[in-house]
Amino acid sequence: MHEMGLAVEIRRLAREAVAGHGPGRIEIVRVAVGELSAVEPDLLEFAWEAAVAGTEDAASKLEVDFRPARQTCRVCGEIAGRAPGSWLRLCPRCGDALTVSGGDDLDVLRVVFEETVPLGGASS
Ligand SMILES: [Zn+2]
Numbered sequence: 001m002h003e004m005g006l007a008v009e010i011r012r013l014a015r016e017a018v019a020g021h022g023p024g025r026i027e028i029v030r031v032a033v034g035e036l037s038a039v040e041p042d043l044l045e046f047a048w049e050a051a052v053a054g055t056e057d058a059a060s061k062l063e064v065d066f067r068p069a070r071q072t073c074r075v076c077g078e079i080a081g082r083a084p085g086s087w088l089r090l091c092p093r094c095g096d097a098l099t100v101s102g103g104d105d106l107d108v109l110r111v112v113f114e115e116t117v118p119l120g121g122a123s124s
Contacts, residue, residue: 003039007047014111024115026057034067034105041066069103
């Protein structure tokens with residue numbers, strides 16, 4: 001399951017994004033996962049929990065924004081939903097081969113970070 005390595009990498013990127021904000025914990029990380037990126041959203045969420053377990057980010061949540069691929073039939077136009085066929089998708093209306101595009105996203109979209117205020121050290 002390569003989702004585990006990916007979860008560790010996402011946490012590294014999220015931590016990098018909030019570097020310089022001082023101590024704190026990550027609350028939410030939102031990632032885009034394309035249909036063709038070979039990543040299972042469920043497995044990734046599960047891997048995230050394992051990746052942050054025992055760290056200051058243990059209570060954080062990984063949100064997956066699933067991005068389906070775009071399927072176009074040259075006769076019928078855009079086809080919604082996952083068309084049948086594994087290596088070659090066929091148009092559910094006319095049976096013609098579909099052109100598949102997009103859906104290969106794999107990005108960190110947003111990191112919600114909560115700064116922890118150092119106890120006793122605050123000077124206002
Ligand atoms: Zn068609």
